Amino acid sequence: MTSRDGKLSTIGFDADDTLWQNEQFFRMTENHFATLLAEHGEEAQLKARLLEAEKRNLGAYGFGIKGFTLSMIETAIEVTGGQVPARVIEQILAAGREMLSHPIETLPHVHDTLKALAGRYRLVLITKGDLFDQERKLAQSGLGDFFDAVEIVSDKSRPTYERIFARHGDGPSRAMMVGNSLKSDVVPAIDAGSWGVYIPHDLTWVYEHVEEPVGAERFRKLPHLGELAELLKRLD
Structure with missing residues (x-):
């Protein structure tokens, strides 16, 4: 089993359109x-x-x-x-x-996946956007207790992941970032030395569109979040 003492110790999750609709x-x-x-x-x-x-x-x-x-x-x-x-x-x-007042609608498999992984890994919510709005959405989602840390950042880049995974984990090499944006969640995390797991969403802002890093050793693509636990087993 991958654990805090194993190869992977920390998993970062994007929020908007990864955990809930946005x-x-x-x-x-x-x-x-x-x-x-x-x-x-x-x-x-x-x-x-x-x-x-x-x-x-x-x-x-x-x-x-x-x-x-x-x-x-x-x-x-x-x-x-x-x-x-x-x-x-x-x-x-x-x-x-x-x-700003829309109720939060979590995406399929989110609750069960976080429940299964909490305690086995350090779970870190890494989201960008307005501080008050992101805090509101997290509170309304009911998912906050699954996370060991929450980072609301102005942008997501290689230094962002280097800093966060050093602060809340054992460094980027033992971390994974999961999200629906190749530009913000996947590519910069891989550049930092982490695993990058791409879970496409039907609607993704055009600004976030870049090519998939298909040749990257630490890149994976899943159809939905419910496949993440099985991927982690294969990586053990």
Whole structure:
């Protein structure tokens, strides 16, 4: 059995769209945004402008609903030439508040998998985004007791995983990161020397799309989280 004294001692888990649904609420709000501004452009064009604003603003606002809401307002101002009606701004703000209050829907196999692994490994939740919103989602999910540590970070990179797995484990070489984003969860963890397990989600933000590191020795891809325990057995 892999244990704290074995080859693998620490497993990091992404949160959004790995443990619970997230991107679907962004897509719903994006569609509403395009409807609100339909007279100022085609749907695809409006969504492309919004994506440009989101990427441009990541350095200032970071990841999360609040930054997304500000980017919607900025885009609305841009596409209307500064003439966006106050009622539209009001509806955008209301949509952002609604996103912040959505109930948490955990994904299949999450509870059973975490229950099976807790105590056998150090489990660390590693998520990026707004601090208050991520804390809210974790509390509402009921999954908090499974984790030995929680790290809410501004971004995920090789140094992020080196630091976290050194702080909460035995270093990256004895750690694994599990998530739905190749760009944020898998590739930088592998670069840090960890295992990277990719569990695709039907909806993943285009910003997170990169090629699978198929040649990497420590890369694995699973159809769902319920396969993780069996993978760990094979790696023992």
